[in-house]
Amino acid sequence: xxxxxxxxxxxxxxxxxxxxxxxxxxxxxxxxxxxxxxxxxxxxxxxxxxxxxxxxxxxxxxxxxxxxxxxxxxxxxxxxxxxxxxxxxxxxxxxxxxxxxxxxxxxxxxxxxxxxxxxxxxxxxxxxxxxxxxxxxxxxxxxxxxxxxxxxxxxxxxxxxxxxxxxxxxxxxxxxxxxxxxxxxxxxxxxxxxxxxxxxxxxxxxxxxxxxxxxxxxxxxxxxxxxxxxxxxxxxxxxxxxxxxxxxxxxxxxxxxxxxxxxxxxxxxxxxxxxxxxxxxxxxxxxxx
Amino acid sequence: xxxxxxxxxxxxxxxxxxxxxxxxxxxxxxxxxxxxxxxxxxxxxxxxxxxxxxxxxxxxxxxxxxxxxxxxxxxxxxxxxxxxxxxxxxxxxxxxxxxxxxxxxxxxxxxxxxxxxxxxxxxxxxxxxxxxxxxxxxxxxxxxxxxxxxxxxxxxxxxxxxxxxxxxxxxxxxxxxxxxxxxxxxxxxxxxxxxxxxxxxxxxxxxxxxxxxxxxxxxxxxxxxxxxxxxxxxxxxxxxxxxxxxxxxxxxxxxxxxxxxxxxxxxxxxxxxxxxxxxxxxxxxxxxx
Numbered sequence: 001x002x003x004x005x006x007x008x009x010x011x012x013x014x015x016x017x018x019x020x021x022x023x024x025x026x027x028x029x030x031x032x033x034x035x036x037x038x039x040x041x042x043x044x045x046x047x048x049x050x051x052x053x054x055x056x057x058x059x060x061x062x063x064x065x066x067x068x069x070x071x072x073x074x075x076x077x078x079x080x081x082x083x084x085x086x087x088x089x090x091x092x093x094x095x096x097x098x099x100x101x102x103x104x105x106x107x108x109x110x111x112x113x114x115x116x117x118x119x120x121x122x123x124x125x126x127x128x129x130x131x132x133x134x135x136x137x138x139x140x141x142x143x144x145x146x147x148x149x150x151x152x153x154x155x156x157x158x159x160x161x162x163x164x165x166x167x168x169x170x171x172x173x174x175x176x177x178x179x180x181x182x183x184x185x186x187x188x189x190x191x192x193x194x195x196x197x198x199x200x201x202x203x204x205x206x207x208x209x210x211x212x213x214x215x216x217x218x219x220x221x222x223x224x225x226x227x228x229x230x231x232x233x234x235x236x237x238x239x240x241x242x243x244x245x246x247x248x249x250x251x252x253x254x255x256x257x258x259x260x261x262x263x264x265x266x267x268x269x270x271x272x273x274x275x276x277x278x279x280x281x282x283x284x285x286x287x288x289x
Numbered sequence: 290x291x292x293x294x295x296x297x298x299x300x301x302x303x304x305x306x307x308x309x310x311x312x313x314x315x316x317x318x319x320x321x322x323x324x325x326x327x328x329x330x331x332x333x334x335x336x337x338x339x340x341x342x343x344x345x346x347x348x349x350x351x352x353x354x355x356x357x358x359x360x361x362x363x364x365x366x367x368x369x370x371x372x373x374x375x376x377x378x379x380x381x382x383x384x385x386x387x388x389x390x391x392x393x394x395x396x397x398x399x400x401x402x403x404x405x406x407x408x409x410x411x412x413x414x415x416x417x418x419x420x421x422x423x424x425x426x427x428x429x430x431x432x433x434x435x436x437x438x439x440x441x442x443x444x445x446x447x448x449x450x451x452x453x454x455x456x457x458x459x460x461x462x463x464x465x466x467x468x469x470x471x472x473x474x475x476x477x478x479x480x481x482x483x484x485x486x487x488x489x490x491x492x493x494x495x496x497x498x499x500x501x502x503x504x505x506x507x508x509x510x511x512x513x514x515x516x517x518x519x520x521x522x523x524x525x526x527x528x529x530x531x532x533x534x535x536x537x538x539x540x541x542x543x544x545x546x547x548x549x550x551x552x553x554x555x556x557x558x559x560x561x562x563x564x565x566x567x568x569x570x571x572x573x574x575x576x577x578x
Contacts, residue, residue, distance in 0.1 A: 191480055200468065
């Protein structure tokens with residue numbers, strides 16, 4: 001098994017994703033002005049999580065609509081931006097398409113979309129809480145922090161050769177965001193439960209012990225639903241990992257957990273011996289859509 | 290391998306779920322009056338899909354709010370119902386909790402919540418289109434229709450001993466609904482992609498051939514996104530099943546596909562030799578929440 005505390009393991013990181021992860025806080029484009037409210041945000045692809053985290057509605061009849069074009073939306077984002085622009089609504093496009101405030105594609109772009117959105121809607125304080133939580137997390141997550149003190153390395157070993165199942169009852173969109181991170185960085189398949197998660201855990205995992213990959217449940221956050229899920233899952237999966245949130249606002253907690261999972265996916269890629277970056281494979285998709 | 294065209298295979302259906310599936314159209318509680326608009330609907334558990342299918346907003350400041358309490362919501366539904374009730378908003382509760390219009394728990398309840406909602410909001414015509422599509426589907430899906438003419442039996446054989454991956458770009462909530470059906474009826478684990486599904490297919494399945502369960506992609510509906518997904522998935526999964534929608538409104542199409550998947554999950558349970566019903570296991574959860 002590869003050793004995350006040895007330098008040669010990091011040779012697989014050919015494009016230096018560790019540096020992008022380390023220097024994430026404060027990166028990305030900055031809005032040129034404060035945009036008039038009320039605000040709304042529509043998020044695609046890499047911009048989806050930011051729109052969900054912002055809590056903004058996805059449509060407005062006046063003020064500013066932010067269209068976060070971070071994905072393969074088959075032209076839907078551009079079409080909606082056209083429809084939305086009226087005398088009373090200003091449309092601000094962000095993303096890697098022509099004519100938008102440029103935000104290059106990256107599995108770490110969700111943070112940058114969120115940062116842009118918070119700055120553009122005058123929420124500097126919320127952003128500084130998020131950034132503080134990420135910088136605090138970073139102290140324990142970088143490659144030079146050894147396994148015994150590094151929760152992302154530890155979680156990566158737990159998930160190795162297992163199929164992760166993400167459950168985040170306090171903010172369900174985090175599950176899909178985790179699934180995306182593990183695919184794009186970790187090159188790994190993972191599972192998310194449907195809306196009725198507890199029912200799903202009780203019935204869908206009933207016959208699992210006899211077949212397929214061993215499952216590892218990752219419980220994000222805390223509270224009654226996490227406690228119930230743990231009780232149900234303990235006898236049904238191979239491993240249960242609890243990831244309690246750090247201190248801070250609900251927004252800061254969600255982004256900090258996302259950051260922890262990004263580092264975990266990074267270490268998982270290294271344990272599988274694959275490059276944690278993904279530019280070529282997605283380039284073709286960008287051309288096709 | 291068990292044979293879906295032989296009577297003894299159906300002995301595993303100890304509670305007769307086939308009858309409930311067959312007689313689904315027109316079943317369930319009926320609203321006692323037409324409720325004043327504007328309408329809104331909040332759906333939990335078995336009521337979630339109906340709320341999504343209805344296209345109604347999830348909150349209103351006047352008119353009627355339908356709270357579909359079909360799940361293990363840890364008291365959230367009841368609390369919201371209390372908050373929502375004002376002089377201008379009438380709250381109508383439906384579900385298996387005390388004080389609600391009674392709709393008993395069942396994996397097939399999503400249809401009944403939708404039916405209640407359509408009748409209560411004066412959309413008899415939309416309901417009759419849905420019912421027509423389901424009755425048309427039923428002709429080909431029941432146990433007496435042999436394998437070669439029965440697409441649900443056929444799909445069940447395709448999914449046997451495989452991990453289904455559902456993708457429904459025309460109505461994404463159908464993916465989670467399928468995952469719930471396969472857990473509760475088929476006692477089977479299945480996968481749904483995150484928001485950025487095409488990216489996920491490209492990166493998360495890259496290393497799949499060497500490990501774990503063989504995947505079977507189930508593409509629901511049609512169009513450009515389905516075509517792209519098929520192109521990407523063909524070389525990455527063990528089998529790709531395309532399920533084009535029947536004729537009808539978008540609503541009728543979505544419900545008809547859901548009905549087809551319910552029958553497929555039923556046949557899959559029989560192929561695994563397990564009871565397609567699930568009352569006992571969920572009884573405990575209902576008591577705990």
